[in-house]
Amino acid sequence: MPAEARKSMIKIKPKKYKTGDIVKVDFIVIHPMDTGLKKDKKTGEVIPAKYIDSITFKLDGKPFTTMKVWETVSTNPYFSVNLKVPGKGKITVEYTDNTGEKNSKSKKLKPKD
Amino acid sequence: MKRRNFLKNLCAVSALATVATPSIVMGKDEPKQKPKGVNAMSYDAALNAITGGKPVADSPKVSLTVPEIAENGAVVPVKVNVDHPMEENNYVKAIHILTTKNGNARAADVMLTPMNGKGYFATRIKLGSTQDVVAVVELSDGTFIKASKPVKVTIGGCG
Numbered sequence: 001m002p003a004e005a006r007k008s009m010i011k012i013k014p015k016k017y018k019t020g021d022i023v024k025v026d027f028i029v030i031h032p033m034d035t036g037l038k039k040d041k042k043t044g045e046v047i048p049a050k051y052i053d054s055i056t057f058k059l060d061g062k063p064f065t066t067m068k069v070w071e072t073v074s075t076n077p078y079f080s081v082n083l084k085v086p087g088k089g090k091i092t093v094e095y096t097d098n099t100g101e102k103n104s105k106s107k108k109l110k111p112k113d
Numbered sequence: 114m115k116r117r118n119f120l121k122n123l124c125a126v127s128a129l130a131t132v133a134t135p136s137i138v139m140g141k142d143e144p145k146q147k148p149k150g151v152n153a154m155s156y157d158a159a160l161n162a163i164t165g166g167k168p169v170a171d172s173p174k175v176s177l178t179v180p181e182i183a184e185n186g187a188v189v190p191v192k193v194n195v196d197h198p199m200e201e202n203n204y205v206k207a208i209h210i211l212t213t214k215n216g217n218a219r220a221a222d223v224m225l226t227p228m229n230g231k232g233y234f235a236t237r238i239k240l241g242s243t244q245d246v247v248a249v250v251e252l253s254d255g256t257f258i259k260a261s262k263p264v265k266v267t268i269g270g271c272g
Contacts, residue, residue, distance in 0.1 A: 022230040035239075036151050037216070049151050064228035070152055072212060072220035074188045074237040081223070084199075084230030 010093060010107040019087050019111045025057065026080045027093050027105070035071040051098055057081060058092045059109070085111050156211060156218040156247075163209050163222075163249055164257050172258035177248045179262050186240040186266040191220075193248045193260075195232030199225075205232030207251040213261075214244035241269045 008029035017023050029052070036049030051071040056063050065081045083091070088111065094104040154162075160169070178192035195205045204227045210220040220238045232250070240246075247261040 024233075035216075059228065062228075064226050066224045068222040070217050070219045070221070072215055072217055072238050074239050078235075078237055079221075080233070080235035081225070082229045082231040082233045084228060086228075 008093070008095075008103065008105045010091060010105055012091075012107065012109070017085055017111055018113050019085050021111070022082050022084050024080055025083050025091060026078065027055070027057070028076070028078045029095065029103075029105075030076050031097065033071060033073055033075045033077060049098060052077065052095050053098045055079060055093065055095045057083075058094065059083070059086075060089045061092070085109060087111065152217040152219070154217050154219060156213045159211055159218040160247075160249065163211075163251075167255075167257055169249060169257040169259045171260065172250075175248055175250050175258055175260035177246065177260040177262050179246050179264050181263075182265045182267065183240060184267045186242070186269045188237050189240050189246070189264060189266075190235070190237050191246055191248075192235040193233065193250075195250050197232050197250075197252065199227050199230050199232065201227055202253065204253045205229075205250060206253045208232065208234045209249040209251070210234075210236070210238065211247040211249060212238070212240060212244055213247065215239070215241050240264060240266045242266055 008027065011026040013024040013026060031052055032050055033052065034047050034050045036046065038047050039045065040047055049071060052069050055067040055069060057065040064083065067079065089109040090106055091109055092104055092106045094102070096102050174196045176194045179189065183189045191210055193208050195208065197205050199205065205225050207225065208223045211218050212220060221236060223234045225232060243264065243266045245261045245263050247259055249257060249259045251257055
């Protein structure tokens with residue numbers, strides 16, 4: 001299970017872009033986003049809340065979007081923001097959940113000029 | 114048999130929705146007693162926490178895209194586009210996604226910077242029942258604008 005919890009993906013849309021273009025940066029992560037309200041069907045016990053509570057999008061270490069998220073966001077969440085491509089760089093997305101689990105994912109930004 | 118049940122539910126929900134919508138406008142309906150989550154917060158309290166009591170006006174600058182009917186409340190796509198420049202001193206500072214009837218009204222607070230180039234945010238949220246999704250946008254000059262849209266939910270998604 002822990003290996004699965006670390007799965008995440010960054011997608012840049014469209015695939016071909018130039019410096020100065022505004023691209024979509026999609027961040028998808030495999031995460032249960034449990035609300036703490038659901039009961040386990042077998043044991044009848046309440047599944048404790050486990051959700052991502054903060055996400056930071058960084059470009060070369062400089063944050064450009066920060067998010068506070070609650071359990072209202074769906075299971076295996078998807079977040080999409082825009083980014084104006086300033087040139088070559090590296091996008092890093094760091095996320096933390098309410099249990100203190102920290103993870104990050106990176107992707108290179110390669111504009112085709 | 115399944116189809117029959119589905120149609121029955123659909124009818125029930127749409128009937129409920131037509132009854133419920135005027136009461137939202139009137140603001141008279143009492144919230145039902147449901148188990149409360151760890152972060153339970155009402156819509157009014159959440160809105161107040163964001164704006165600090167400042168007025169929030171509906172604006173055509175905010176375009177909120179949600180499905181009219183969500184068959185599955187567990188996955189409701191929400192897209193917000195803000196028609197506002199993203200310059201050094203004049204930009205979209207934050208986009209807040211709120212729901213009117215979920216146990217925890219808040220879904221996401223997104224802090225943007227001029228580096229984003231455009232005021233855009235998309236995600237997927239859970240909706241427990243038929244309700245409104247509200248996008249509250251904070252501009253860099255401290256003003257708040259919003260857009261809201263109702264979503265009919267056939268099967269609730271907050272378990």
